[in-house]
Amino acid sequence: MKSIIIVSHGTIAKGIYQATNMIYGDINNVNYLCLEQTMGIDFFRQKLDQLIESVKDADQIVVLADLKGGSPYTSAVTLLSEKGLLQKSKIIAGLNLPMILSVLFIENEIGDKEIKEIINEAKEGIIEFEIPVEENENDDL
DSSP states (O other): OEEEEEEEETTHHHHHHHHHHHHHOOOTTEEEEEEOTTSOHHHHHHHHHHHHHHHTTSSEEEEEESSTTSHHHHHHHHHHHHTTOGGGEEEEESOOHHHHHHHHHOOSOOOHHHHHHHHHHHHHTOOOOOOOOOGGGGGGO
16 A cells, blocks of 8 residues: 655645545545744754655655755655665655645555656646636627
8 A cells, every 4th residue: 555645835735635535535644744834954864864754665655745945855865765665655746635645545565657647646736716717708709
């Protein structure tokens, strides 16, 4: 079974976790950790280290981060590397709700093909609302 860890600045990870639980249902293989403004990076890394330690026996560890290159993302990469867990981990930045739902709907291990699908789903979830043009507005030509 895979274990999913959501990491973010502020409370984004908590909000995504709660929304996912509402939409998907039971998500006992998902954990989250928020780097809050009042929290030092060392404390965040300590908490993330404990979280990774608690899921290290999973078949696969999937980390979803809000921002590529941000402290939550780089902390996850560093800690997974230090623990020798990078080979069985996938780390994706640009967290949104379609992304985590895509990860959850994949029952088997996530490979390169699935990563591309997950990223595509996440991108497709970003759209601008367009006011529909009524057909008779174009009839004036």
